[in-house]
Amino acid sequence: MNKNILLCVSGGIAVYKAAALTSKLVQAGFQVKVIMTESATEFVTPLTFQALSRNPVFTDTFDEKEASVIAHIDLADWADLIVVAPATANIIGKLANGIVDDMLTTTIAATKAPVWIAPAMNVHMYENPAVKRNIEVLFKDGYRFVEPSEGYLACGYVGKGRLEEPETITSLVVDYFTVPFQPLKDLSILVTAGPTREKLDPVRFFSNSSSGKMGFAIAEQAAKLGAKVTLVTGPTHLTTTSNIKLERVESAEQMYQKVMDYFPGSDIVIKSAAVADYRPIQSANHKMKKQDGTLTIEFERTTDILKTLGSIKEDKLLVGFAAETDHIEEYAKKKLHAKNLDLVVAxxxxxxxxxxxxxxNIVTIYGKDESIMELPMLSKQEVAQALLEKVEKLWREKQ
Incomplete structure (x- = not known):
């Protein structure tokens, strides 16, 4: 496989499974190095991991095995992937709060490699609010979790908290390096993008400055993550990949009709389009000629697509956008609740x-659960990635 796996082992009875995991990873063709916490060495000796990995085992930040390098920095740079297994409540708490007081935590603090955490603990510890908060913090920071399985625990309880089997973790690692990560696989996502145009006559219309770039970025990122994506867009010059079903519309009414066509078969709807709130009551069939004096045009409301979807969404996940110029948080939260959204991006x-x-784009994502995620200036592709990570987590929780 020619990839480097740094296995970080913290102290718990599941350390014996980490030994088996080391063996499985080596058999799969990975280069494996192991860091053990002091408490982990109380369950299994470092010599066991050295024999299985065929590499030195690291237990002490100050035990520099090579004078030419600083061990924890060298390991942090060496790793293509870091797997913390088993991850105790203690080590999860340290990582979530930036505590770096041993070889394991200092190495992870210094790495740019992705970090996977495989928790293992008593079922009540796993459900402890502090542990759940720490897991949430780490997830937001970009760490990923190999969920513990349910079964008989060493403490005698039966429940969730048992370290996932070495064969399963090895399979996930192999897939990570050979198959694109697709957390949205098999989900149907409907995205809207761009402006709408409301005709006054054959040559004039009312519209807005939306380019559609945000909606197109969301659709493309969702497709990369495995979703079946339908993109309904107003007038733009943008194009997209062939694995996205693209529907082009002009007016707010046309967008409403298309969205309602695809809504029943969608799991998730992300409505980033800037749809006109009003349209001219009368649209001329011929070009209107200029006349002396002023011109008065009477408008009527268009259908509120997002509010309509919120009233019938049932178990679907619904995301809206709020483009504002003032009172951003106030208006975003009002929209979130008034239209029965799960998230609003303001x-x-x-x-x-x-x-x-x-x-x-510079956005803040408000959740129905009162969560607030502020993002700095990012490319619209990066905003799409962050939003879809939040959406994927919410979807899993809903299920």
Whole structure:
């Protein structure tokens, strides 16, 4: 496989499974190095892991085995993937709170490699609010989890908290390096993008400055993550990949009709389009000629697509966008609750780097659960990635 796996072993009875995991990873063709906490060595000796990995085992930050390198920095740079297994409640708490007081935590603090955490603990410890908070913090920070399985625990309880089997973790690692990670696989996601145009006559219309870039970025990222994506877009010059079903519309009414067509078969709806709130009551069939004096045009409301979806969404997950110029949080939260959304993505379109037509965005994501995620200026692709990670987590929780 020619990939480097750094296995970080913290202290618990499941350390014996970590020994088996080391063997399985080596058999799968990975280069494996092991870090053990002091408490882990109370269950299984470092010599066992050395024999199985065919590499020195690291237990002490100050035990520098090679004078030419600093061990924890060298290991942090060496790893293509770090797996913490078993991960105790203690080590999860340290990582979540930035405590770096041993070889394991200092190495992880110094790495740029992805980190997977495989918890193993008593079922009540796993359900402890502090542990759950720490897991949530780590997930938001980009750590990924190999969920513990349910079964008979060493303490005598039966429940969730048993370290996932070495064969399963090895299979996940192999897939990570050979198969694209697709957490949204088999889900149907409906995305809307761009502006709408409300005709006044054959040559004039009312519209807005939306480019559609945000919606297209979301659709493309969702497709990469395995989702079956339908993108309903207003007028834009953007194109997308062939694995996305693209539906082009002009008006708010046309977008409403298309969205309602695809809504029943969708699991998740992300409505980033800037749909017109009003349209001219009358649309002329011929070009209107200019006349002396003023011109008065009477408008009527368009259908509120997002509110309609919120009223019938049932078990679907619904995400809206709020492009504002002032009172951002107030208006975003009002929209979140008034339209029965799960998430609303808000931005200040007057802020440099966050407005229409831009390749970047600065957003805050508000959740129905009162969560708030503030993102710095990012590319719209990066915003899409962060949003979809939040969406994927919410979807798993709903299930």
């Amino acid at each position: 931005n200040n379109v007057n802020q440099e780097g966050a407005g229409f037509q831009s390749d970047t």
